[in-house]
Amino acid sequence: MLGKKKKPVYIINGFLDSGKTDFFRYTMAQPYFQTKGCTLLIVCEEGENGYEETLLKKSRTVLEVIEEESDFTPAALMALEAKYDPERVLIEWNGMWNFRNLKLPKAWQLEQQITVIDTQTFSMYFTNMKSLLSDQLRASDLILFNRADGVEELPTYKRNVKAVNQKAEIIFEGMNGEIDVTLDEDLPYDLNADPIELNNFGFGNFYLDALDHVERYLGKRVRFFGMVMKPGGIPDGCFVPGRFVMTCCAQDIQVLGFACEYGDVTALQEKEWVEVTARVDKKEVEAYGGEGPFLVAESVKKAAAPKTEIIDFSNPNE
Numbered sequence: 001m002l003g004k005k006k007k008p009v010y011i012i013n014g015f016l017d018s019g020k021t022d023f024f025r026y027t028m029a030q031p032y033f034q035t036k037g038c039t040l041l042i043v044c045e046e047g048e049n050g051y052e053e054t055l056l057k058k059s060r061t062v063l064e065v066i067e068e069e070s071d072f073t074p075a076a077l078m079a080l081e082a083k084y085d086p087e088r089v090l091i092e093w094n095g096m097w098n099f100r101n102l103k104l105p106k107a108w109q110l111e112q113q114i115t116v117i118d119t120q121t122f123s124m125y126f127t128n129m130k131s132l133l134s135d136q137l138r139a140s141d142l143i144l145f146n147r148a149d150g151v152e153e154l155p156t157y158k159r160n161v162k163a164v165n166q167k168a169e170i171i172f173e174g175m176n177g178e179i180d181v182t183l184d185e186d187l188p189y190d191l192n193a194d195p196i197e198l199n200n201f202g203f204g205n206f207y208l209d210a211l212d213h214v215e216r217y218l219g220k221r222v223r224f225f226g227m228v229m230k231p232g233g234i235p236d237g238c239f240v241p242g243r244f245v246m247t248c249c250a251q252d253i254q255v256l257g258f259a260c261e262y263g264d265v266t267a268l269q270e271k272e273w274v275e276v277t278a279r280v281d282k283k284e285v286e287a288y289g290g291e292g293p294f295l296v297a298e299s300v301k302k303a304a305a306p307k308t309e310i311i312d313f314s315n316p317n318e
Contacts, residue, residue, distance in 0.1 A: 006109035007081070008088045011102075013136045014116040015095035015125060019146045021049045023116055024090060028059040035060065037087030040080060042066060044094035062086070069097045074105045081107060099135040115140040119148040119172065122157055137164045142171070149174035154181040162208040163245060195221035195277055203243050204311045207256045210280070210293040217280040217293065225275055225306050226257060228268045233287030234259040239268055241276045241295075244310045253310060259285050260295035268300065275303040 012020045024041070027033055028051075039061040041051070051063055062084055066072050080086075089108060093099070104110060115136045117125075122145065125133050137143060143161055148154060154172055158181050161170055172179040187209060189202045198206050203224045210217050226241025234240060242257025260278055268274065276297055283294035 006107055007086060008111040009091060009104060009108045010088065010112050010114075011091045011093055011110065012114045012116060013093035013095055013099065013140075015118070015121070015129075015133075016045060017047050018095070018118045018121075019116045019144075020092050021047055021051070023114070023144070024092060025049070025051060025055060028055055028061060033059060035087050038062060038084050039088055039090060040064065040084050040086035041090045041092070042077075042080070043092045044069075044072065044097065045092070061090075069094065069101070072097070072102070074103050078105045078107070081105065093136075095132065095136065098132070099139075112142070113140045114142045114144065117143065117145045119145045119151050119154070119157070123153070126160060134164050137161055137168070140165060140168050143168050145170070145172045147174070148172040148179050154179065155187075159205055159208055162211070163204065166208065166211060191216065191220070195223040198222055198224035200243075200306065200308050200311050204245055204256065207243075207258070210258070214280070214282050214293045218282065219279065221277060221279050221298070222295075223275070223277045225273060225303055227309075228270055228272050228274055229255065229257065230265075230268075230270055231287065234285060235261070235283075237261055237263070237265055239265050241274060241300075246310050246312050256311075258293045258295050259283075259287065260297050262297040262300055264300075273303045273305045275299075275301045 012023060014020050021043075028039075037060070039059060041056075041061050041063045043051075043063060043065050044067070046065065051061075055061075056063060064080055066076065093102070143165070145154075145157065151157075158170055158172075161168070172181055188205055189196055189198060196206070203226075206217075206222065206224075224241070226243055229240040229242050231240060238259045238261050240255075240257040241260055242255045244253050245256050246253050260276065262268070276295070277299045278295035278297045281294045281296055282291055284291050285294065
């Protein structure tokens with residue numbers, strides 16, 4: 001006998017007055033949102049804007065408020081499940097609560113997580129509450145920056161967020177809709193140089209930008225220092241010259257690097273430092289889960305470890 005289908009859960013998080021309620025209100029008013037069954041909306045903090053009764057009734061949505069983090073438990077959620085038997089669940093999470101403590105009932109399944117950010121206050125939160133914010137960003141499928149008009153640091157903000165979550169879709173919105181922030185002149189290196197010299201911070205920016213815009217690098221040469229790594233999932237005859245990156249704190253250090261084809265891979269020792277000069281291409285790589293940036297080495301020279309082995313992305317002004 002087949003098990004009962006789990007209830008889909010959609011979570012939106014962000015700090016107070018970031019625009020979470022406005023996002024859900026807009027979504028609930030759309031024709032595609034309508035369903036025959038009941039939608040359970042759980043609100044964990046109440047801002048200036050609320051949910052109108054007419055909207056709740058029209059969208060067949062019941063609203064429950066959980067004001068204390070200690071009350072947000074699987075048992076409490078299952079009590080709401082028994083009370084309403086919803087078709088789906090929306091959760092407006094309190095940005096000041098520890099997202100790592102969020103636990104859903106086994107009968108529920110997280111379908112999508114969205115983080116909404118007020119662009120005007122992002123730098124303050126990223127500097128002073130980076131751990132809380134990073135926890136929100138890390139598992140999000142969509143990260144929406146609203147109120148982005150007139151903010152010059154948008155490319156920097158995008159790189160800050162990409163360092164925490166490389167796979168999320170990032171959107172900046174102003175009064176007139178989406179804002180494009182992919183400006184060549186905002187990169188910390190010269191795209192017309194041959195080769196493009198990548199220092200510590202430059203390597204991190206190259207990695208994140210190439211994930212989104214590999215076409216601007218195709219055929220170009222890059223030079224950088226990296227640590228030799230040979231993980232699974234990369235083609236034979238390849239290694240990964242990578243760098244350690246800290247996105248929030250020491251517990252969040254991760255490795256960034258692209259697969260690199262090299263004719264003498266066997267001569268390279270794991271974890272030794274090398275200077276790589278390579279041409280940028282793109283290729284299907286198992287470790288990527290699809291097509292992505294791919295390096296073809298022209299030269300790989302043994303090198304001393306750089307003075308700063310860990311690239312720090314935790315400071316938006318770095």
